[in-house]
Every structure is written in structure tokens, then in C-alpha cells.
Amino acid sequence: MRAGPRAPLTLEPEELRRLGHRVVDAIVAHWEDVEGAPPIRTGDAAALRSAVGGPPPDGPGDPDAALDRLLDEVLPFMQHGDHPRFFARIGSPSNPVSALADALAAGLNVFAGSWAGGSGPATVELTVIDWLRGWCGLPEGTGGILVSGGSVASLTALAAARAARPHATTAVVSDQTHASVTRALRLLGVEVRTLASEGSRLRPEDLDLDDGVLCVVATAGTTNTGAVDPLEEIAERCLAHGVWLHVDGAYGAPAVLTERGRTLLRGLERADSVVLDPHKWLFQPYEAGCALVRHPGALEAAFSMLPEYLRDVSVSAGDEVSFRDRGPQLSRGSRALKLWLSLHTFGLDAFRAAIDRGIDLAERAQCAIEASEELETVTPAQLGIVTFAPRSGDAGELADRVVADGFAAPSSTVLEGRTVMRMCTINPRTTDDDIERTIARIAELAG
Numbered sequence: 001m002r003a004g005p006r007a008p009l010t011l012e013p014e015e016l017r018r019l020g021h022r023v024v025d026a027i028v029a030h031w032e033d034v035e036g037a038p039p040i041r042t043g044d045a046a047a048l049r050s051a052v053g054g055p056p057p058d059g060p061g062d063p064d065a066a067l068d069r070l071l072d073e074v075l076p077f078m079q080h081g082d083h084p085r086f087f088a089r090i091g092s093p094s095n096p097v098s099a100l101a102d103a104l105a106a107g108l109n110v111f112a113g114s115w116a117g118g119s120g121p122a123t124v125e126l127t128v129i130d131w132l133r134g135w136c137g138l139p140e141g142t143g144g145i146l147v148s149g150g151s152v153a154s155l156t157a158l159a160a161a162r163a164a165r166p167h168a169t170t171a172v173v174s175d176q177t178h179a180s181v182t183r184a185l186r187l188l189g190v191e192v193r194t195l196a197s198e199g200s201r202l203r204p205e206d207l208d209l210d211d212g213v214l215c216v217v218a219t220a221g222t223t224n225t226g227a228v229d230p231l232e233e234i235a236e237r238c239l240a241h242g243v244w245l246h247v248d249g250a251y252g253a254p255a256v257l258t259e260r261g262r263t264l265l266r267g268l269e270r271a272d273s274v275v276l277d278p279h280k281w282l283f284q285p286y287e288a289g290c291a292l293v294r295h296p297g298a299l300e301a302a303f304s305m306l307p308e309y310l311r312d313v314s315v316s317a318g319d320e321v322s323f324r325d326r327g328p329q330l331s332r333g334s335r336a337l338k339l340w341l342s343l344h345t346f347g348l349d350a351f352r353a354a355i356d357r358g359i360d361l362a363e364r365a366q367c368a369i370e371a372s373e374e375l376e377t378v379t380p381a382q383l384g385i386v387t388f389a390p391r392s393g394d395a396g397e398l399a400d401r402v403v404a405d406g407f408a409a410p411s412s413t414v415l416e417g418r419t420v421m422r423m424c425t426i427n428p429r430t431t432d433d434d435i436e437r438t439i440a441r442i443a444e445l446a447g
């Protein structure tokens, strides 16, 4: 801190340290007792507004009291994607070491927009991207960038496809393609042709790839059922017609780190672009998504701008990457520190085992469903997702009842016109007992 009277908008070092310790204590308390609260708690709008609404004070306030309000009256009201019985949609099992890395990134206001302004953080990001690239089997030279999540990652990668093939105007997707991809295509002004899936998978023989087709979007782990499109056959067809293959592996692609996942995801390495979300099955806190684009320079061709006011920070060569040239953000923080620190802390084997565990847990859930008289399996366990339904009654209403009950949080969806329940079991801290008791509770509430 500068000597003399306190600088604007700072606290005295001792006070800041004490407040910081309270924040760290809150993070550790969360990790010690994630199960202390239901997996999902939705607040009352009026009560929440009265807790935090209104104008800010003109004069200084008490940071401890304000922090207490956040901790006690606000933050309990959300979904805890890292709760061991959060099975809804796709969880975010996260890890506390990465949370500390995020605190560090914010605390040091890390800048990762240009090489000149952030060569250290850029090198960490290049390193991490190279890990992800290698795991997916993409060649050296593949470009990549970390963004907020799968939605922006698809937007980024598809913008590169659009720039590479400006004459083509149509994307072929399946009825199981994630809505974020369809939205990205809409934003890019690309027409969407949707094919009916079979068993949640695209049928390669349905791909009619005329000249106007910009890309085929395949999914490596659908949100509904965990199905993987036949990537090899689709890649074959795309290659034959010079069409870009975009693979949305937002939740499923990290399974490539396991033997079972590698088999299921064969062909991933042939994609022109791949999206995967470290904030899902790579156990990072929000926000972390990654776009990988096989063709060197393709991201830059879509995003690089060189205005005169950036000329001082525009010179770079070889490995000196300015990430503002690879995506939609100029000012950007580092999403790479958390991946780097957590992998260096736990090691890759622990990540492999944690992903394997998620695959096992869905199989365990399926066994419990099949042993239950009240429930039946709809789609078998695939990449950590199983879908099922009560033998009588409405699956959507049952899912609502289970969430309100507070013990566990599955979710519901619709498959071929039928409402079903689903569990996504990618949290490695979920125990076998969590699974058994969750299925027993669902069966009880179904009865």
C-alpha cells in the first residue's frame, strides 16, 4: 500500500486481510459442508429484493455486515452444482483449489487479452489449451481459447467456421443439438437444418451435404441422454464434402481421458472444431469453456482487429499469442490459472479417476432404478447420464416434488414426446449411498 493517507477505494492492509480471511473461511466452510443445504434452493423474489435491493449507500458501510447479508440471505438461494446429490441438467462439481485460483486471478486483476499486456497469463492459457487439445487428439498447431462456457465457445468456433467458408450458409444439426449451438448459429446468421435423431444420435446416412452446407454439428454427449453421435462416420462424410465438422463436447468431451470415454468418442480427433467445458466434467468453477479450432490462424481470421489505439500492444510473433485476436473479448481475465493450479495440485490421474467415477455412478443409478418397482429405465447409463420414469404418474411433476423435498435434485426432459426424469452423475464426491438413497427417495415420492 502507498504510504500516507489511505488511497481511494482501498482498506487498510490489516482490515483487508481480516476480511479476506473471512472470505476464505466461507469458501472452506462451503467445501466442508456442501451437503448442509439442499442441492437447489429457490428464493422468494420479494424477500431477496428486500435483502439486497435498494440504492447503494453514499457513505462507507460495514463490509462485515454486507458480507454477512450475502452469505446468509443471498447465496443460499441457488443451485449448488457441486452438491453430491445435484443430478439436474449438467452439474458443475468444481473443486476448492480452483476456487482459490479464481480468487487469485481476481485479486491480482490478471489480464489475459494481449501478449504485451499479459504474457505470463497467456502462457498459462496456451499451456492449458495444449493439454485440452492433446486430450482430444487434435493436431499440434490447433488454435484455442478459454471463454465463459460452452455457449460462447460454440459461438467462437462457429464464427471461425463462418469466416473460413463465407459462401456457405447452412448448418446441419440434430434434434438433440444443444440450444446454445442453435442460438450461436442464429447470431451468426447461419440457417439451421435440423435432422431427426435415432436413439438420440444423428444418422450419418441422413447427411445431405450440398455446396451450401457450412458445417455439421455433432454432439459428444447430449444433454438429454449422454448419447454420442457417430463421430467417425460423420467426419468421413464431412471430409468428403469439404464441410466443417463442429463437435459440441461441452460436457462429454473430457471423458476422452478415460478408456471407456475414448472408445465412445472415437472420431473426436477428426473434428474441425471442438467445444468442451472445464466447468462441467473437468471440475472447475464457473466460468470456463474452451473452443478448439484445428486450423492454425482460423480463429484470428474471424476475430483479429488492429485499431490504431492498440498498436503499442499489437506486435507479436510465433508463440506470442494475444488472446483478444482469438475471440470476442478484448479485456479478459484468466480462466487458465484454475485449470493449471488444480491439475498441478491433484494430478491428471485424479481427474481421470474422477471422470471414470461419474460413468460408474450412472450405471449404479440404473441398477437401482431397475431394482425399484416404482421406476423404469428409459435410456441406459451413457457418459454419466441415465433417464427413467415412474411406472405411473407424471415424471415432470415427480422431478419437481423431489427437488422441493430437498434431499436430491434430478431434472426432467422430453424424449420422443415422453416426459422423463434424468440424473447426471458427474460429481466424483457422490457416494454409492447417495445414489441408492436418491433412487429410494424418488421411488417413495412416486408411490
Ligand SMILES: Cc1ncc(COP(=O)(O)O)c(C=O)c1O
Residues within 6 Å of the ligand: 089, 090, 148, 149, 150, 151, 152, 178, 180, 219, 221, 222, 223, 248, 249, 250, 251, 277, 289
Ligand atoms: C452439450 C452441451 N452443449 C452446450 C452447453 C452450454 O454450455 P454453457 O452452459 O457452459 O454455456 C451445455 C450445457 O449444459 C451442454 O450440455
